[in-house]
Amino acid sequence: GENVGLHLPTLSVQEGDNSIINCAYSNSASDYFIWYKQESGKGPQFIIDIRSNMDKRQGQRVTVLLNKTVKHLSLQIAATQPGDSAVYFCAENLNTGNQFYFGTGTSLTVIP
């Protein structure tokens, strides 16, 4: 069939504001999740991860929240900077080694 591009959700935020990027994952048996950042021309870069026995995990300027009841994952970026502009992917793992299922991604644009 025709190769139609995925509709990539977009988010625009002012520099200095907080960003929240959401992800709905597909499998209730998934027990490990990672957020990746992908800049143009580069591969995905690890941001933060969380296991299913946790609801929240914090890193430097980033927080990941996991709601297993509704199969929802979010990434919060504090004090968003222009360098945060990129596509963000969530990835889920079903305890199958290093095989991950990736979401469609969200394009974040930071307005200076």
Add this chain to the structure above:
Amino acid sequence: KAGVTQTPRYLIKTRGQQVTLSCSPISGHRSVSWYQQTPGQGLQFLFEYFSETQRNKGNFPGRFSGRQFSNSRSEMNVSTLELGDSALYLCASSLTDTSYNSPLHFGNGTRLTVT
């Protein structure tokens, strides 16, 4: 420490040809995974190797194959190329065969264009 290195960076091939892509993992990493990224399908898992053994395989035809060498370096091969194989092919390495202990670290990919 050097990151994951993929070569070549860009490739242009003709339908029907075959292609081999190379990946050198982070030093000490023993697991290598391959993913295909396209605008239409996003990031999709191809296969994973650990200690020279294929552990998992995604839903791709047999034209896609790979291998891992004793030094953990990996190659993937695509035979009888089709236009739809045009994509960014990403290699990722991990310290172990379970990502809990070491998340995937990706290279910058090989951009394959099939004409």
